[in-house]
Each structure stands twice: as C-alpha cells, then as structure tokens.
Amino acid sequence: MRILADENIPGVEAYFGDIATAISYAPGRAINTAQVAACDLLLVRSVTPVNASLLQQHRPQFIGSATIGIDHIDVECLAKQQIPFAHAPGCNADAVGDYVLAALLYVHADAPQRLADKTVSVIGAGNVGGRLVKRLRALGITVRVCDPPRAEQTPEAEAFVTLADAMQADVVCVHTPLTGEGAHPTRQLISDSMLSLLPQNAVLLNAGRGAVVSAGALERFLPQRPDVQVVLDVWEPEPDIPRILLPQVRLATGHIAGYSLEGKWRGTQMLRAALNRVYPEYDRPLPDMATFLPPAPRIVVLDDDPWQALYDSVEAVYDIAQDDRRFRLAMRAEEPARAFDQYRKTYVQRREIQQCRVLVQESPARPLLRAAGFQIPS
Numbered sequence: 001m002r003i004l005a006d007e008n009i010p011g012v013e014a015y016f017g018d019i020a021t022a023i024s025y026a027p028g029r030a031i032n033t034a035q036v037a038a039c040d041l042l043l044v045r046s047v048t049p050v051n052a053s054l055l056q057q058h059r060p061q062f063i064g065s066a067t068i069g070i071d072h073i074d075v076e077c078l079a080k081q082q083i084p085f086a087h088a089p090g091c092n093a094d095a096v097g098d099y100v101l102a103a104l105l106y107v108h109a110d111a112p113q114r115l116a117d118k119t120v121s122v123i124g125a126g127n128v129g130g131r132l133v134k135r136l137r138a139l140g141i142t143v144r145v146c147d148p149p150r151a152e153q154t155p156e157a158e159a160f161v162t163l164a165d166a167m168q169a170d171v172v173c174v175h176t177p178l179t180g181e182g183a184h185p186t187r188q189l190i191s192d193s194m195l196s197l198l199p200q201n202a203v204l205l206n207a208g209r210g211a212v213v214s215a216g217a218l219e220r221f222l223p224q225r226p227d228v229q230v231v232l233d234v235w236e237p238e239p240d241i242p243r244i245l246l247p248q249v250r251l252a253t254g255h256i257a258g259y260s261l262e263g264k265w266r267g268t269q270m271l272r273a274a275l276n277r278v279y280p281e282y283d284r285p286l287p288d289m290a291t292f293l294p295p296a297p298r299i300v301v302l303d304d305d306p307w308q309a310l311y312d313s314v315e316a317v318y319d320i321a322q323d324d325r326r327f328r329l330a331m332r333a334e335e336p337a338r339a340f341d342q343y344r345k346t347y348v349q350r351r352e353i354q355q356c357r358v359l360v361q362e363s364p365a366r367p368l369l370r371a372a373g374f375q376i377p378s
C-alpha cells in the first residue's frame, strides 16, 4: 500500500510499516489531488479538508483522520464514493481534560482551593466533556451539563441544563463538535445573547472548535466585560486568527489542547485498528504504544495543602502558561498563519496526567491528586 500521511502524524512507520510499500509525508494544509491520486491509504489530521474536490482523480482504499473532530471531512461524499473512513474518537480526550484542569488552576493561581467552590458548566458531554465532568466532580466541584442531543437520547443519564442555564455558571467550558446542520447545530452557538448571560467574574473556555464561539460576539463583548476571563485554544478562524482578541484573552493557545504525546500516538493506533476491521487480511496484533514512548515523569510533591499540591503537580506535567507565552510570541510574526502552524508542528512533548506518578506523603493531598487522574502509588 502506498501511504500518504500528514507530516504531523507520529507512528505511521510503527503502525503501518508492515503493509506499506511506500510512505510519504506532506504538510496537512498542502495535501492535494495529485498526491492523493498516487496513494492507496490517506492519513490526515484536522487541517486537510477531505471532499469531492480532493478526491476528484482517485478513490483511496481507506482514509483515516487521526483526530476526534471530523468537521473537515465530507462524510457523505466518502459514503457516496464508498471509501472506507475512520477517525479516532476519544484519542486525545484526556489531554483536553488535562488542558482544562491546567487552565482552571492557572486562572485561580492565587488561591487554587477556591476552585472547589465554583460551579462549572460543561457544554457538550461526549468523550471530552463527559470525562471532564467525572474528573471535576471527583474533585468536589459542582458541575452542570448541557448536551441537548444526549438529553434527548438518554434523558435519564444526567440532570441536563439548558444552554442559558449553563452560561450562568462561574466557569463555562465548551466541548461540542462544530456542526452547521441538524436539530442542535453548534456553529456560533455562543452568540452575543449567550455571552451576556455570563455572571460577574466568570471564566469562559473553548477547547472544542473555534466557530462554536462567535469571534465577532467576543470582540463586542470583552471590551464591555473586562471582569470575564476567556481561555481560547481554538479560534474563529484558524490559522489566521483574530489577533485583536489576544490582549483580551487570559490564556491563549493554538489548538493544542489535545496535543499530548499519548493522544497523538493513540490516534494513529486507532486508525490502524480501524483499517484492520475493514481489511481483515491486514489484521495483526498491534504493538502497545507505550513501547514507542519515553517513560512518563514521576513527580515528587512536598506540599501538604491539597489544592497547592494539585496545582504544583499539574504544572509539573503541563505548564499551560508556557504554551500561552509561546503562542503570543508566535502571533507577533509577520505571517501569523504560518507561525500558527509552526507553533503546532514544533509543539513540546506533553504527557497525560493519567500516565504520571506522584510521590506524595500520606496527606489529604493524596485523594485529590488521585481524583485529578494522577497515579498515586501506595
């Protein structure tokens, strides 16, 4: 099989090498019709629109997107052309949860324990949001969940709130896919009227897709409401982000919430597993991705105060302030759209909290760290 892969997908040789006659890599945004015409297996990430135009010359035997989101994929077109397609649901959901935890601790850095008294709304409770809800509740935080599609499918599963109710919380985290159709479209879901519901000193975080929160509405809202702290990982649009927002955003990062090492490798592994299901002749036991990754760090925490210990441990694994600094620096470039992609391409090796051990003495910090997802050896 001739494989064409986005250059930012790790582990292609490790997971597809046995069936590859050739592997070529290309920058995701530049993948074109001619390149696709010369491949049997196309592996993309979120920056390659896969549609009739890209596929006009040739139908690959399989297309995979090593991402959770699929708003860049014309799934109807693939179905019509009978091209097997898979993505990687949940592959980096824990990484996004780590991002949210790091962001919330950061914006409460002066007194992290205050987080315990906050009410957090999670909009979109799928793999990302659902796991986040569990983690936040395990930390003792009050959580409201807004997910109308889920509320219709499984009304008994959760006490769901409306979007308007969700907006009236201390912290609002947006984790929906980007959709423009259906009963509950999310494009521009967070509009002027929804922003106006945010209470005094609220925190709004978007780590879903940029266009779910209207950039125009934010531009109008933030100058009037300097009390509101905004955390943006995703932007409307990307990669040419509205830089005018940057000075008004408390934490700004360039679509890297899901960029843990594990999240990326898991995406690749999931695509190979999906290919095996479509073509059983290629099936083989897949290596554990841990064999390809360096050992996860061990952290020693001396602080007895549980929330300070949590703050220190999360920062040791994932220093979100550093991502923010790097991003703001990158966005000063003459060609910010290029700098946006470069920032993502050269992203640091970030590990997931769940893979990290914290060595901490017997203290109230232990259950809190465990609730956050750390491994706490007894």
Ligand SMILES: NC(=O)C1=CN([C@@H]2O[C@H](COP(=O)(O)OP(=O)(O)OC[C@H]3O[C@@H](n4cnc5c(N)ncnc54)[C@H](O)[C@@H]3O)[C@@H](O)[C@H]2O)C=CC1
Pocket (backbone or CB within 6 Å): 068, 069, 070, 089, 090, 092, 093, 096, 123, 124, 125, 126, 127, 128, 129, 130, 146, 147, 148, 149, 150, 175, 176, 177, 178, 184, 185, 186, 189, 207, 208, 209, 233, 234, 255, 256, 257, 258, 259
């Ligand atoms: N910033 C980043 O690096 C990353 C961003 N993402 C984005 O996060 C999105 C969510 O990821 P997952 O939770 O894994 O997807 P998922 O498909 O497991 O869950 C999405 C949830 O959103 C709900 N939803 C849909 N429309 C809604 C609406 N109008 N209001 C409220 N809820 C709604 C669905 O019912 C579902 O429960 C992805 O589609 C992707 O766009 C995902 C990974 C990394």
Ligand SMILES: O=C(O)C(=O)[C@H](O)COP(=O)(O)O
Pocket (backbone or CB within 6 Å): 008, 045, 046, 047, 066, 067, 068, 069, 070, 092, 255, 257, 258, 259
């Ligand atoms: O998985 C998703 O969905 C994401 O948003 C990815 O983390 C985005 O990464 P790229 O595909 O843009 O590298």
